[in-house]
Amino acid sequence: MKVRDSQLQVLWMARIDYLKNSGVKMHTHDFYQLQLIIDGEGIIEINGQSYPVLANHCYIFEKNIPHEFHFSKETITIDAKFSLSKDLIQLIESSNLMGACKVNNIDEFKQLFQLSSANLKNPNNLLPFQIDVGFKSALLGMLQDKITEYNSFKNQLKIPVRETDEGFPMVQYLKQNLQSKVSLEEMAAHFGFHPHYLIELFKKNLGTTPMQYLQSLRLEKAKEYLEFTSYSVSEIAELVGFTTPYFSRLCCERLGMPPTQIREQMRTVVGKDIVLEQDFIIDSQPSIY
Template sequence: MLRDEQLRVFWMSRIDYEKNTGVRSHFHDDLYQFLYLIDGEGTIHINDETYELLPKHAYFISKRYKHRFYFTRPSSTIDLKFDMISNDLENLLKADCFPVPYFMGDSPKLKELFKLSVMNLKNSSPIIPYRIDVGFKDILLAMIQENSFTQDTSPRSMYSLKSEFHPDFPVIDYLLENLQSSITLEDIAKHFNFHPHYIIDLFRKKFDTTPMKLLQELRIEKSKEYLEFSNYTVTEIAELVGLSAPYFSRLFHSKEGISPTEYREQARTVVGKHILLEEDFSPSLKKQPEISKDIL
């Protein structure tokens, strides 16, 4: 199987925890762990240090570090176990450790890796694990680089949602920043002091579509993220993307072929599943420590 020569992700899972549950103290002898909290709160103990578990934050756990965590309200996580094959990469990570917790924001890149792992679970491909290795390595390196000049730059510049889309096209920034609002072509034209026809021509040349159709696509993509990675109701999600609930449901069905509720049910069939990315991954490491209500 094709794998990256510097870093390999062996295991990934999206795990939801109930209130007052967690994982007992344990350690991994030859694996690193990366825990990202989608939503929720609690505490995590790493060696002798205790940290708050905060939404949109990541927690890096080194090999042989004892750790346990406990959630004080319903919480959702993305959990990875990986190893660094390259000594140079491992030394770089040790030399430039990022703070715990580490704010990642919505982290579309990490969520995309989880989607890839689910895709590989359903339809295995030799290229997908390699893409996950490379993608996660890119996330770690970006975090290390950002931490090296945090004091000189504004935080989260590398992980803001709008920078993930066409940074050379500010109209996209405007659309992303106003997904929750009811905006029209005239609003866009007025904001940028252009004629509406000029805005339409720009979008046709760059994206082969109209501004309002692209706005619909952005709203649907954002709603899919909410359906996959949040506990908002369908009505709440509709409001978050600037649509009425009935129209949102019709639009979503027309684009995806299923209702928002059906999409969420499909996405959650993999919640709690251990997604292995290498067949000979040691059986002793496959098992996630049991969730417990009595870990304090």
């Protein structure tokens, strides 16, 4: 028995890296598509109008609307094709999202791609449902600033509000100082607390110590750099405040493999179709030039 979301189903997902001066010719399809630009430049044409390709922006292609894209430099994208229920179609179409839309929750889309990649390697009946719900939540979160009546739609669609650590000011401080040398004493002084009280505060709210949490933040950010950028291992280590040997050792201890292997594992799914709905078939793939 399939367990899928009734309002939105992610049919297919892929990370596609385009070479300079490559792209996809004009085409249409009978499903919705979201193209997220991780990095790159170029031009996207939607229904006769041209828009610039911008990093950390996405483009939504509605059903049966002609579109094409051309990239003037190497571009990294995450591409998702999905179906929508009538109420969400009305929401998307009324939002006037033609053109570039700034994505503030880009990490959510990256995590959904990682889940899709995990499902490709080790299929799990619950993962597609988790991806559906996560994609819907991320999509509506992205539309929040565009739609004045978002709250009424949120109540109507009964989307759960997830509690996160984003509002915890100490976490924001750590995220802003990933590259810097941060000590417990400096952090405590910044917030006017005794170091012991800061440790108690973290353990109560996050179940760990400040320095252990900082290490986890750095490792997660480093893993993202390995998967979605071309920075060298030593450059990534420096960007997150690690020495290269320590970074390599930490990856082996915490992630089970060295940084180079983590990157190589991700490369095996770049450009590969990740089909989340078994009945989904693209009758004719658009031409890539």
